[in-house]
Amino acid sequence: MAPLRLGGSKRTYAEYAEPNPATDCLKLFDDVDDSRGLPQTWTIIVRIDVKFPMEPRYHDKQHFILVDTTGSKIEAISYGNKVHRFDTLLQQGCKYILKDVVFGPNWGDLEFRNIGHRFEVTLTRKTRVEPYTFRLQFPPCPKHLMPFHEVIRQPNKTFVDVMGIVVHMEPLEHVGNRLYREVVLMDARWHLIIVGICSDLFCRNFQRWYKARDEKEIIIATMLRQNSTHSNS
Structure with missing residues (x-):
């Protein structure tokens, strides 16, 4: 069988393809x-x-x-x-x-x-x-979100990612030399979790927290540190 001619160039052998670093031996x-x-x-x-x-x-x-x-x-x-x-x-x-x-x-x-x-x-x-210079985008949110009833089972001081709605916000209080506020989240199974927020973090997202509480928006909170001795997170 005569070799196939493509664009005027003849290939009669298998050409070596450079490995693609984005796919070769890639593991998710x-x-x-x-x-x-x-x-x-x-x-x-x-x-x-x-x-x-x-x-x-x-x-x-x-x-x-x-x-x-x-x-x-x-x-x-x-x-x-x-x-x-x-x-x-x-x-x-x-x-x-x-x-x-x-x-x-x-x-x-x-x-x-x-x-x-x-x-x-x-x-x-x-x-x-x-x-990494390719155009493939990374998701803005974590793939795995932990149910609230599993958070308390995690080792103390480990980090968790959760999703819920804000159902209550405690007043600001002084803990040591910094301001501190606790927020109560509820998930789809009606489980509650307490999230302690230091004042600087709360102030940076002040309007978002109040908007989430007033409008019952679903929020995703990432890298919360589990605290078995004080509260849930």
Whole structure:
């Protein structure tokens, strides 16, 4: 059979295609499973949702909250002499292609983790960081929102994302040397949760909070820290 002619150029062999860094070995957080055994090495496309400070004493550990292109979150950790490298390369709010990251089981039962997930990501010496320049947009809201009755089951001081309506706002009060206000949210199952808000955060969104209460708007509150000793969040 004669070779097919396209646009005047003849191809009689399979041409090598450059790998696409946005799709080759790409893994979404919700697609990770342990059926093949762990750890596993993959490429991920992420936005740095939260960049925590380095471990204060020895600077030998740093945690990040990553968001993938579906809005799912996972915690990533760098250790040892890799900490300063990733602290320089990864900036909060920026988007990256991370190659050769390692997925492993979440060790939250043994060490504190900021969010709950079956798995976590380790940034190793082989992990490569590239800027993400494609047009694919990240969702503005988290993919997974926690029901209120599950919030209290989370370990103390972990972060949660929730959705509900504002049904009550307490007056401002002084706690220590700062102003503080509590807001009560209700979800679709009529469960209630108390959210404590420091004055600076409340003032920045002053009109939004009152509008949400008066008009019973549905709000999504992200990265609320669970507080078992004082209130629900």
